[in-house]
Amino acid sequence: MSPQQNKTGKWRWPERLAGGYLLLFLLMAVVVPATGLIQHPYENTQSGPSYQPPYIFSFSTSGNSTNIYWLGTDRVGQDVLAILIFGARTALVVSLPAMLLATIMGVVLGSLAGFWGNSGIRVSVAACVLGLSGLLAAGYYAFCVRQVHWLNAFQSGTFSILQELGIAFTIFTGFGIIGWLLTTVAIKIGLKKTITLPIDHFVLRAIEITGAIPRLLLIMCLIAFAKPALVNVVVLAALTYWTSIARLVRGELLQVKELPYIEAAQVAGIANWRILLKQALPNALPPVIVAIAFGLGNLISLEATLSYLGIGIPAYEASWGKLIKGILQNPKAWWLVVFPALTLCFTILSLQIMAERLLKKLSPRQQQF
Amino acid sequence: MRVRLFFYFLILHFFIQACRPAGNKEEVVVRTAADPESLNPISFTTANTAQIVALLYQSLLTIDLQDQQLKPLLAEQLPTVVQAKDKSFITYRLRNEAVWDNNKPITAQDVAFTLKVIKAPLVNNETMRAALEYVHDIKLDATDPKKFTIECDSYTPNMSWEIGDFAILPAYVVDPQQLLEKFTLPELENQYDSLKSHPKIKAFAAWFNSARFTRDTAYLKGSGGYRLSDWKTGQYVKLKKKQHWWAERLSPSLAYITAYPAQINFQIVPDNTTALLALNNEQLDVYAGIPATSFVQLQSEASFQKKYALYTPSTYDFTFIGINGRHEKFADKRTRQAIGYLLDIPRMIQVSMGSFAVPTVGIVNPADKIYYNDSLRPYTLNLAEARRLLHAAGWTEKNKGWQKLINGQIIPLTITFNYKEGNSEFENIAFIFRQAAAKLNIPVNVQPVEAGLLNKRIQAQDFEVAVRYLSGNPGIFNFRPILHTENADLQEQNFTGFGTPESDRLIENISETTDQKKRVALLRKLQKVMQEESNLLFLYFNTDRIAIHKRFTNFKISAAKPGYDISSFQLKSD
Numbered sequence: 001m002s003p004q005q006n007k008t009g010k011w012r013w014p015e016r017l018a019g020g021y022l023l024l025f026l027l028m029a030v031v032v033p034a035t036g037l038i039q040h041p042y043e044n045t046q047s048g049p050s051y052q053p054p055y056i057f058s059f060s061t062s063g064n065s066t067n068i069y070w071l072g073t074d075r076v077g078q079d080v081l082a083i084l085i086f087g088a089r090t091a092l093v094v095s096l097p098a099m100l101l102a103t104i105m106g107v108v109l110g111s112l113a114g115f116w117g118n119s120g121i122r123v124s125v126a127a128c129v130l131g132l133s134g135l136l137a138a139g140y141y142a143f144c145v146r147q148v149h150w151l152n153a154f155q156s157g158t159f160s161i162l163q164e165l166g167i168a169f170t171i172f173t174g175f176g177i178i179g180w181l182l183t184t185v186a187i188k189i190g191l192k193k194t195i196t197l198p199i200d201h202f203v204l205r206a207i208e209i210t211g212a213i214p215r216l217l218l219i220m221c222l223i224a225f226a227k228p229a230l231v232n233v234v235v236l237a238a239l240t241y242w243t244s245i246a247r248l249v250r251g252e253l254l255q256v257k258e259l260p261y262i263e264a265a266q267v268a269g270i271a272n273w274r275i276l277l278k279q280a281l282p283n284a285l286p287p288v289i290v291a292i293a294f295g296l297g298n299l300i301s302l303e304a305t306l307s308y309l310g311i312g313i314p315a316y317e318a319s320w321g322k323l324i325k326g327i328l329q330n331p332k333a334w335w336l337v338v339f340p341a342l343t344l345c346f347t348i349l350s351l352q353i354m355a356e357r358l359l360k361k362l363s364p365r366q367q368q369f
Numbered sequence: 370m371r372v373r374l375f376f377y378f379l380i381l382h383f384f385i386q387a388c389r390p391a392g393n394k395e396e397v398v399v400r401t402a403a404d405p406e407s408l409n410p411i412s413f414t415t416a417n418t419a420q421i422v423a424l425l426y427q428s429l430l431t432i433d434l435q436d437q438q439l440k441p442l443l444a445e446q447l448p449t450v451v452q453a454k455d456k457s458f459i460t461y462r463l464r465n466e467a468v469w470d471n472n473k474p475i476t477a478q479d480v481a482f483t484l485k486v487i488k489a490p491l492v493n494n495e496t497m498r499a500a501l502e503y504v505h506d507i508k509l510d511a512t513d514p515k516k517f518t519i520e521c522d523s524y525t526p527n528m529s530w531e532i533g534d535f536a537i538l539p540a541y542v543v544d545p546q547q548l549l550e551k552f553t554l555p556e557l558e559n560q561y562d563s564l565k566s567h568p569k570i571k572a573f574a575a576w577f578n579s580a581r582f583t584r585d586t587a588y589l590k591g592s593g594g595y596r597l598s599d600w601k602t603g604q605y606v607k608l609k610k611k612q613h614w615w616a617e618r619l620s621p622s623l624a625y626i627t628a629y630p631a632q633i634n635f636q637i638v639p640d641n642t643t644a645l646l647a648l649n650n651e652q653l654d655v656y657a658g659i660p661a662t663s664f665v666q667l668q669s670e671a672s673f674q675k676k677y678a679l680y681t682p683s684t685y686d687f688t689f690i691g692i693n694g695r696h697e698k699f700a701d702k703r704t705r706q707a708i709g710y711l712l713d714i715p716r717m718i719q720v721s722m723g724s725f726a727v728p729t730v731g732i733v734n735p736a737d738k739i740y741y742n743d744s745l746r747p748y749t750l751n752l753a754e755a756r757r758l759l760h761a762a763g764w765t766e767k768n769k770g771w772q773k774l775i776n777g778q779i780i781p782l783t784i785t786f787n788y789k790e791g792n793s794e795f796e797n798i799a800f801i802f803r804q805a806a807a808k809l810n811i812p813v814n815v816q817p818v819e820a821g822l823l824n825k826r827i828q829a830q831d832f833e834v835a836v837r838y839l840s841g842n843p844g845i846f847n848f849r850p851i852l853h854t855e856n857a858d859l860q861e862q863n864f865t866g867f868g869t870p871e872s873d874r875l876i877e878n879i880s881e882t883t884d885q886k887k888r889v890a891l892l893r894k895l896q897k898v899m900q901e902e903s904n905l906l907f908l909y910f911n912t913d914r915i916a917i918h919k920r921f922t923n924f925k926i927s928a929a930k931p932g933y934d935i936s937s938f939q940l941k942s943d
Contacts, residue, residue, distance in 0.1 A: 042800075045807050050720050051662075076720055076800050228817075310791060315799075315815045328642060329793055330662040 015357050018350035025347055029088035038082050042316040047077030054080070054335045072335040074326050080335060084343055086318035090307075091347070094233055095299035099292055101238030106245025107281070107288065113203035113246070114253030114284075115276050121197045126186035127179075128195060134179035135172075142168040151225075161231060203250070207243045215240050216305065223312040233312045237299055248291050252284035259283075286362035293355030297348040304344055320344055395631035397921065397938050399655040400644045404603050404637050407583040410536035410591065411486055412493035416840060420931045421635060422536060424608055424628075426591030429461055429480070430533025433625035434927035434934045437843050439530060440625055443467050443475060443537055443592065448529050457524035459532055463515040468615045469539045470590055477509045477517035482540040484519075485549045488557040490565045491574035500531060506554050525880045527847040542590050543582070548573040594628025594936060606635040627937040629923075651676060654918040657932055661723020664914040677916045680926045680933075683736045684913045685841035687729060688794070690802075690906040691827075692834050694866040697775050698782060699833070703762035705903035708784070708834070709748040710755035711805040718909050721797035726909035731896035732848065734841075734910050736928065739889055742896040748906060752808055759809075769810050783812045787826070787835040790817040795836045798908070828860045836908075843929055846888065847880045848895070867904035 011019070032038060054072040071080040112121075123131075143150065146167070153160035219236050226232040256262060257280065265275045307313040307321035320340035327337045405418040410426045413419065431442040441447055444461045451458045467475040484507055487497045503522040510516035519532055544550075548569045557564065564570050581588045586597045594616060595608040609632055616626045636653065638644040641660050647653045659667070667673050690712070692705050699705055718726045727735050730745040764771045764782055771782035786802065788795035796817065803813040818826065826832050839851075850856055853876050854868035875895045882888050899905060913932045917924055922941055925934040 042803075043807070045804050047804065076797055310817075315796070315817055316803075329660060331642070331645075332662070332666060 014353055018353035021346055021350045022354065025088055025343075025350075026092075028085050029092045032085050033089050038079075038085055040086055041078040041082040041318050044078065044082070048073045048079065050075050050077045051330055051333050052077070053333075054339075071339050072333070074323065074333075074336060075329055080323065080339055083318045083323050084320070084339060087320040087323065087340065088343070088347075090230070090313070090317050090319050091300045091303050094230055094237070094303040095296050098234045098237040098241065098299050099295050101234070102241035102295065103245055103288070103292055105238065105242035107249050109203050109206070109242070110246035110249025111253060111276055111281065113200040114250035115257060115272070115280060116199055117254075118198040118200045119196045120272070121199055122194045123197050124183065124187060124191065125193045125195055126191040127183040128197070130179045130182050130186070134175040138172045138175035141175075142171040161229075161235075200250075203246060207247055210240060210243050216302070219302070219306070220309070220311060223306070226312070228312055228314045230314065230317065233303065233306065236312075237302060241295055241299065244295070245288055245291055248287050249281075249284055252287060253280055256280045256283050287359075289362065290355045290359045293351050293358060297351040297355075300347055300351075301344065304340075394920075394940065396634050397630045397632070397654045397935060398634045398636055398652065399935065400638050400647070400653050400657070401606075401635045402637075402639055402644075402658070405606060405635075408589055408597065408600075408606075409493070409583045410538065410589075411497055412495075412578075414496075416930065420935070421606060421608070423593070424595040424633065424936060425589060425593045425597060426536030426538070427593050428534050428536055429463075430530065431625065432843075432929050434925040434929055435625060437927055437929055439533070439844070440623075442533075442626065444533065448533070450524060450529060452524045455523045457521050457528065458518050459521065459529060460516070460518040461533075462513070464619075465515065466615050466618050467592060469541070469592060470596075470611070471541065473541065474515070475537065475539075475592055476514045477507075478514070479537055479540050480517055481507045481509060481554070482544065482549060483535065483538045484554055485552060485557060486538060486543065486577065487535065488554055489549065489552075489573065490557070490561050490570055491578075493578050497535060501535070503528065504532065504554075505558060523881075525847065526883055527845060527880060530845070536591060539590060539592070542588060543577065544573065546572075548576075595633065598632075603637055605637060608633045608635075624937075625934075627934070629937060629939045630935065633935060648677070648916060649673070651918070654921065654938075655915070655933065655935065657913055657915045659914040659916060661725050661914065664725070664916075665723060667916065676919060678919050678924075680915045680917070680924070681725060681912050682915070682926050682932050683727065683734065683928050684911050684932065685734055685843060685928060685930075686838065687732070687734075687841070687910045688726075688798070688836065688838050688908045690798075690834060690836050690908065691865045692904055692906065693830060693832055693864075694902075694904045695830060696833055698773075698780060701762040702902055703758045704764070704782075705906075707755040707758035707762065709903050709906050710751045710758065711802060711809070711811075712748045712906060712908065713750040713801055713805055714747055714908055716750075717798050717801050720801065721794040722909065722911065725912040725914055727912065728909050729907045731899050731907050732841075732852075732905075733892060733896060734843075734928075736910075737843070740892045742893040744893075745896060745900055750805055752805075755809060766810070771809075771811060783814060785814045785816060785833040787816050787818050787823055787832055789820045789823055792817075798836050827864045830859060830864060830866070832864075840930070846892070848876045849880060852876055852899075865904035867899070867902055869898065869902065872898045872902070 033040070048069055050073065052069050052073040055068045055070050069079050069081070071084065073079055074083065146164070149167075150164055153164040218240055219233075222236050223232060226236075253276075262275060262279060265279055266272075303313070303319065304321035304324070307317075307319035308325050310322070310325070313319055313322070320343060323340045324337050327333060330336075401417050403415065403417065405413065405415065405421060407413050408418060408421060408425070410422050413422055427443050429442060429444040430439055430447070432438070433440045439447065441464075443463055445464050446462070448459045448461045451460070461480075463475055463477065463480075465474075469475060484501075484504065486492060487494050487501055488504075504519055505522070506520040508518045508520065510518075521528055521532070540547075551569070552564075584600055586599070589597045592615065594611055594614045596611055597606070598609040599605070599607040610628050610630065614628055616623075616628070619626065636647070638647060638653075641663070644653065644656055645659070645663055648656050648659075664679070667677075668679060690708075692699050692708060694700060694702075694705065699708075714728045718724060718728065728747040729735050730742060730747050733740045733742070735741050759771060759782070762773075764773045772779050773782065774780075784806065786799050788799055799813075799815045799817075803815055806813045823835070827835060827837075851862045852867055852872065853863060854873055857863040857866050857868060872895065875891050875898065879888060879891045879895065882891065915926070915932055917933065920941055921938040923937045923939045925937055926932065927934075
């Protein structure tokens with residue numbers, strides 16, 4: 001083992017702290033709510049007194065053991081500790097799926113752009129024309145014609161949105177099959193001219209357009225139309241967070257593509273998509289993993305921001321941001337800000353520290369920070 | 370290094386000082402939560418605008434905040450009313466001293482002109498026109514230009530107040546081309562639709578609906594003691610006292626017609642926290658509607674009490690829960706009563722109003738002891754009673770919930786609970802209600818809805834249960850618009866579908882009777898019927914929380930809006 005690797009392998013104390021904290025966070029967010037030891041703050045039918053200061057700072061011997069509020073209570077007498085624990089769950093429920101979706105979108109689009117570039121994909125003119133008109137028609141039928149249904153779906157909740165998405169998917173698939181059949185016919189009758197598809201160009205424009213609008217503003221505008229539901233937040237966050245991943249994957253693949261072993265594989269006649277999946281992507285992924293860790297922190301703070309502003313997050317989801325908002329109604333209740341702000345800071349900081357550690361581990365060349 | 374630090378500190382100090390407004394001793398600075406948007410005396414919409422409009426314009430009558438009595442303002446005395454078979458004639462005479470800014474007397478012509486503006490087609494006057502729909506004509510006295518008689522439908526005691534309550538406009542400023550001169554009130558009423566295409570009416574509406582009469586200092590001129598001097602949208606509205614105001618020449622002078630402060634500055638501060646900071650820095654003289662928790666804190670600070678006086682006048686603003694009685698789930702009044710027994714009103718008052726509210730059994734303010742039905746009890750949290758009533762209404766408890774066979778279908782008892790998005794008071798009420806309902810296994814789906822959308826839904830009667838807020842006035846007993854069944858259709862104000870033949874009769878008699886004893890009996894009966902029906906579950910009447918700087922005196926704190934008389938503020942002579 002080289003000394004450098006030693007250096008990476010060793011856990012420095014901030015990293016240990018961060019790792020320990022994240023484990024605790026996961027334990028709190030996943031295990032504790034499932035055990036039923038602590039009731040969901042908004043399902044609890046027994047409230048305590050409003051604005052009870054935290055017991056740990058009260059130094060009083062009053063209060064029986066059944067209702068000691070270690071971190072105090074909020075305006076309606078709910079336990080701040082319970083809100084913190086269930087708020088952690090909410091943060092996780094929003095950030096993980098959103099990041100997963102964003103990663104899938106980012107990796108797919110980034111690979112297309114980076115690996116094939118502007119000249120890697122050749123399609124027949126017939127396929128292009130038919131595909132484009134099919135896409136437009138499908139878009140028209142799935143979104144314009146059904147816009148009333150979409151609005152209703154967003155107003156009425158999660159299941160209806162998934163149903164609408166299913167219908168849209170069916171429409172697109174249907175048009176895809178029809179397009180493919182027509183293309184086959186067209187090629188059969190002699191329309192064999194092909195052109196290159198500037199996929200890189202398209203993806204870059206999409207990244208620029210999405211990036212041009214301030215993210216929070218865009219999400220706020222979109223969520224204003226929808227009924228508050230976690231699924232809406234997840235979907236909209238994913239639609240705006242894929243760009244950084246896509247850009248990273250594209251950049252890495254542009255580098256990796258030029259490496260000798262990829263060229264060798266191409267010469268050997270292995271199919272492009274296999275080279276991409278087996279050789280190129282695994283080497284391009286390390287920075288993406290780091291970006292995911294950073295992105296999770298961003299999404300957790302986005303969830304807190306949205307719930308603080310009172311948009312998008314349903315009324316009875318425990319959330320750190322909503323807890324902080326309580327200070328507006330009683331500036332003296334410091335515990336409503338201090339504890340959630342600390343958990344928020346520690347979570348994001350720990351994610352950043354772990355992301356840095358991953359970065360070091362995955363690319364030993366870049367160790368001198 | 371230290372010298373440099375000190376220098377930076379000095380610069381910082383200089384900037385902080387520069388940020389503070391230069392205190393004008395003669396100016397009263399009032400916090401207002403929202404930009405007035407329009408100061409048009411006919412079409413303004415918000416309650417806080419009414420306060421500004423009342424300083425620029427005057428009406429025939431006013432409420433003296435000192436004793437909450439109706440008193441003559443532009444009128445010489447309270448009107449004389451003559452009742453005929455199905456008509457009534459209300460006669461006023463204007464004060465001799467009353468003149469416009471150009472020193473021309475305010476005459477009956479101006480009152481007639483104002484009524485024409487309120488009745489004219491195409492003008493933004495919907496609210497006023499609806500409120501004065503029983504006014505049909507105005508007759509000017511042939512010999513006395515200051516005297517006139519307004520002709521109305523059959524008499525109700527509210528009329529004399531309502532007819533005395535609109536701002537009188539100067540015809541020479543509002544209609545210099547005399548476009549409305551030729552029209553009479555009956556014409557404007559009877560030919561309302563056909564006159565919409567009349568070129569003169571079109572021209573006047575275009576002229577009057579324009580920005581001139583919503584915000585222009587040159588056109589917003591009334592007979593009030595103040596003129597609009599400056600208005601920066603979202604920042605402030607400033608009023609200046611007039612130099613030679615007619616009411617100063619009144620002898621003997623009247624204590625309720627005043628304009629003492631030289632300047633009034635309505636500072637627009639939407640955020641409560643910012644407003645509190647400004648108050649603590651003495652940048653505000655008046656702040657009404659202070660959040661309860663902050664108010665309690667201010668009450669305990671001796672240093673603050675040295676600078677400001679704190680008041681908690683009762684108000685006529687109340688919060689209630691409306692249940693859609695037309696909905697199949699809530700058609701049975703026992704179901705609605707059961708919902709009433711899920712209300713922990715004392716806790717709602719403590720949590721959402723910081724204890725600054727008074728529980729009520731109905732639409733009458735508990736402060737009005739003679740009218741308030743003290744034999745009734747406000748709803749209390751009583752799960753056993755709620756369960757009993759649900760059973761009585763035909764609901765059965767099945768697998769952790771309630772259901773009932775309605776029109777051959779099994780309907781589960783769920784409640785969708787709406788309130789105005791962003792309102793923390795309502796949010797807390799919803800939470801406490803939901804918690805109590807959960808104890809009986811009734812799922813409550815709480816949905817905060819954007820204010821405009823919620824109003825639309827409620828008008829379309831597309832809701833189940835909603836928490837609302839209404840603002841009243843002392844001595845107003847006309848409940849027709851909000852409680853009579855004739856106003857229970859779509860887009861009308863009786864949105865819960867409340868009403869029985871008995872309640873309709875009571876409402877009609879209450880607004881028509883002039884006999885005090887009879888009115889007391891009727892009002893008490895109405896409260897009983899309303900609690901029986903429980904379409905509206907009354908929670909509490911708010912208590913206002915006001916801070917006013919002690920450099921002034923003579924506040925006239927009162928339950929009538931806005932809770933104090935700013936025109937009477939006088940600097941202490943110390």
